[in-house]
Amino acid sequence: MSFWDNLSKPFFVMAPMADVTDVAFRALVAKGGKPDVFWTEFVSADGLYHTREISKMKDDENPLMRDLQFTEEQRPIVAQIFSSKPEMITYATKLVAELGFDGVDLNMGCPDRSIEKQGAGAALVKNPKLAVELIRAAKEASDLPVTxxxxxxxxxxxxxEWLTALLEANPAAITLHLRTRKEMSLVPADWEQMKRAIEIRDRVNPNVLLIGNGDVESVEQGKKLALETGCDGIMIGRGMFGNPWVFAGRKPEDTPLALKLAALVELAHNFEKIMPAKNFAILKKHIKAFVTGFIGAAELRARLMGAENANDIEKIVQATTATSSI
Ligand SMILES: Cc1cc2nc3c(=O)[nH]c(=O)nc-3n(C[C@H](O)[C@H](O)[C@H](O)COP(=O)(O)O)c2cc1C
Known part of the structure; x- marks a missing residue:
């Protein structure tokens, strides 16, 4: 039994997103409306081993350990790791268990070449035997549920072939991003495939939860897709951009601009306070997402992009809201 068994269906979870779902952004989402499960960005299991055991880097100076920070309000939280080596998965799973995570997730979908070259991420789709070994290694390494x-x-x-192999290894849940590796994110997610996935799951291993992912922008849309396909949960990624209230049921257009700008200012401060070592430029993605769709947005974005710290962002936002009708 794990927290996965206690979620009412359909449940809604946060997608793991590199340089997006860090501890600072998750704080904003936790405040805007919690998902049923939080996720970290992906972290290299090999990288954790090498930095900690070979280079003997101190944890508080280690950027990979920084990516594994979380706060109590961000529970239940799953750490996503990647590797093609069972012993590295064992190492990293033990570590995330020690750090107090609620679950561990294995990335088998990332199309990034540097990750595929290691035989990890989406490359594992071509190597189900190894994928199954990695799941086994993670399950044996701790009591955490493995997804x-x-x-x-x-x-x-x-x-x-692929889903059957994964189901036989009996993870707690499988998230299906409903596209192939080749499709990257260039075509719409194929939710028809989720119906097939459910049939396969029901036949091979009904204990495993299936989570659908791809192009979901609202809870309303997700509930409809869950009803149509029979999946247990919905994962939302890009739908969180500029809308940390998405899990509370809000659509981007439901939120007044002043609130969006206030959230951006709060995020900038969170960023500086919680993870000062991380490049402030990462905030640019969020600036683009929050500051869009109104007259004067391009101009304001340009000004915000020049900001160097959270106080700059706050001042620019204050000056804009004081002198214009937005
Ligand atoms: C900026 C960005 C970073 C991502 N990082 C990860 C990651 O670290 N691990 C992962 O499994 N998927 C990652 N993804 C994929 C998302 O988790 C998700 O599968 C994909 O965006 C499709 O869902 P969506 O349409 O709801 O965004 C990333 C996607 C984006 C856009």
Missing amino acids: VKTRIGYNKESLY
Whole structure:
């Protein structure tokens, strides 16, 4: 039994997103409306081993350990790790268990070349045998529930073979990003495949929860998709951009601009306070997302992009709201 067994369906979870779902952004989402499960960004299991055990880097100076920070309000929280080596998965799973995470997720969907070159991420879709070994290694390393996030195929859809192999390894849940590796994020997610996935799951291993992912922008849309496909949960990624209230049921257009700008200022301060070592430029993604869709947005964005710290952002926002009608 784990927290996964106690979620009412359909549940809504945060997608792991590199340089987005860090501890600072998660704080904003926790305040705006909690998802049923939080997720970290992906972290290299090999990197954790090398920095801690070989280079003997101190944890408080280690950028990978910084990516594994979380606060109590961000629970339940799953740490996502990647590797193609079972012994590295063992190492990193033990570590995230010690750090107090509620679950560990294995990335088997990332199309980034540097990750695929290591045989990790989406490359595992071509190597189900190794994928199963990695799941086993994670399950044996601790009591944490183990989950997998992946795609529906590599060059073409291969759901039957791939999902069957994963189901037989009996993870607590599998998230399916409903595109192949080749499709990257260039075509719409194929939710029809989720219906097939459910059929396969019901036949092979009904104990495993299936989470659908791809192009969901609101809880309302997600509930509809869950009803149509029968999936247990919905994962939202880009729908959180500029809308940390998404899990509370809000659509981007529901939030007045002044509140969006206030959230951006809060995020900038969170960023500086909680993770000062991380490049402030990462905030630019959020500036683009929050400051959009109104007259004068481009101009304000340009000014905010020149900011160097949270106080600059706050001053620019204050000056704009004081002198204009937005
Ligand atoms: C900026 C960015 C970073 C991402 N980082 C990760 C990651 O670290 N791990 C992962 O499994 N997927 C990652 N993804 C994929 C998302 O988790 C998700 O599968 C994808 O964006 C599709 O869902 P969406 O349409 O709701 O955004 C990332 C996507 C984006 C856009």
